[in-house]
Amino acid sequence: SxxxxxxxxxxxxxRGTSLTIQCQVDSQVTMMFWYRQQPGQSLTLIAxxxxxxxxxxxxxxxxxxxxxxRPNLTFSTLTVSNMSPEDSSIYLCSVTPGGARGEQYFGPGxxxxxx
Amino acid sequence: QKEVEQxxxxxxxxxxxxxxxxxxxxxxxxxxxxxxxxYSGKSPELxxxxxxxxxxxxxxFTAQLNKASQYVSLLIRDSQPSDSATYxxxxxxxxxxxxxxxxxxxxxxxxxx
Numbered sequence: 001s002x003x004x005x006x007x008x009x010x011x012x013x014x015r016g017t018s019l020t021i022q023c024q025v026d027s028q029v030t031m032m033f034w035y036r037q038q039p040g041q042s043l044t045l046i047a048x049x050x051x052x053x054x055x056x057x058x059x060x061x062x063x064x065x066x067x068x069x070r071p072n073l074t075f076s077t078l079t080v081s082n083m084s085p086e087d088s089s090i091y092l093c094s095v096t097p098g099g100a101r102g103e104q105y106f107g108p109g110x111x112x113x114x115x
Numbered sequence: 116q117k118e119v120e121q122x123x124x125x126x127x128x129x130x131x132x133x134x135x136x137x138x139x140x141x142x143x144x145x146x147x148x149x150x151x152x153x154y155s156g157k158s159p160e161l162x163x164x165x166x167x168x169x170x171x172x173x174x175x176f177t178a179q180l181n182k183a184s185q186y187v188s189l190l191i192r193d194s195q196p197s198d199s200a201t202y203x204x205x206x207x208x209x210x211x212x213x214x215x216x217x218x219x220x221x222x223x224x225x226x227x228x
Contacts, residue, residue, distance in 0.1 A: 001161075031214045042203060042220045043159070092158055096214050101166060102147035102207035104216055106158040 002027055002097045004107035012113045013083055020079045021110045023093035028073035031096040033104065034066070036089045043092070049076050083114045118142065121204050121219035130228050134191040138204030138219055141185070147207035148180055149216065150189045154200045163189060194226040 003026040013019050023032065034046040047055040047068055055068040070076045080087050090111050094104040122137045136150075147166050151159035165171045165178040165187065177190040187206075191198055204219040 033214070033216075043218045045215065048215065101164070102209075102214065102216070103149060103161055103164055104205075104214075105161060109158045 001103075002029065002095050002105050004093065004095060004105060006091075006093060006107040006110050008110060009108065010111040010113075012115060015084050015114055017083055018079055018081045019083065019112060020077050021091055021093075023076045023078070023107055025074045025095050027097060029095040029097055030073065032070060032076045033094045033096075034068065034076075034078045035092040035094065035106075037092060037109075038089045046078070046091075080112065083112075085114045088112055088114045117219075118208075118217040119204055119206050119219040121202075121222050123220065123222065125223040125225060127225045127227065128194050130194060130196060130226055132194050132226075134194045134198065134224055134226070136189040136191075136202050136204075136222050136224070138187045138189075139185055140187070140204075140206045140217070142206070142208045143182075143185060144208060145182075145185075145206045146209040148178070148187045149205040149207075150176075150178060150187075151203040151205060151218075152198075152200045153203060153221070159203055191224075194224075196226050196228055199225050 005024045007022045032049045035043045046061045047057045049055045049068045049070040067079045090109045092109045094106045128134045150163040152162045153159045163178040165180045171178045175192045179188045201221040201223045203221045205216040
């Protein structure tokens with residue numbers, strides 16, 4: 001498995017502002033994923049972030065709204081830009097450690113409230 | 116048709132009973148299958164993975180896979196109140212979707228004393 005930390009754990013932001021969420025892993029991983037989970041809902045994949053390449057976004061998510069950086073094999077950031085109340089959600093990063101057969105391990109999440 | 120479907124629940128069982136959670140998937144070429152447990156306010160925790168047809172047991176948990184029927188299940192024996200959580204089924208289709216997991220909507224389980 002992997003130990004994953006996220007910062008911040010929660011935040012309350014005003015509409016129109018941006019928030020950058022950090023994800024740090026205790027080991028080098030190739031594949032990193034960003035998810036959104038709205039209240040009472042399952043997980044929705046935002047994008048896949050592999051080191052050394054541009055993030056791959058899922059349908060309905062665009063780079064201008066959710067820019068992602070992946071500067072090295074242990075770290076990634078997701079920015080939620082120009083926020084609206086509809087962006088209020090829990091944002092989760094996950095990783096697939098080397099040697100894993102597709103398992104993903106999740107960070108603790110960032111609870112975002114937009115007012 | 117959704118990629119991964121789960122019995123919507125909620126499911127309620129008494130302590131000590133067997134809880135049965137079911138999941139079907141649409142892509143016949145799917146390769147890896149996972150069960151996650153998510154407590155309220157927490158992130159998903161991987162509890163079982165299964166890759167080949169048959170049963171896989173880990174403590175009180177048994178995962179069952181039937182690729183011909185495109186069906187995955189999780190049995191929890193001797194259910195405890197601490198098992199009360201939402202259980203998410205996830206499928207890795209492999210191929211060009213490398214690494215991507217498709218999640219079901221989850222089944223909420225309550226184990227009452």
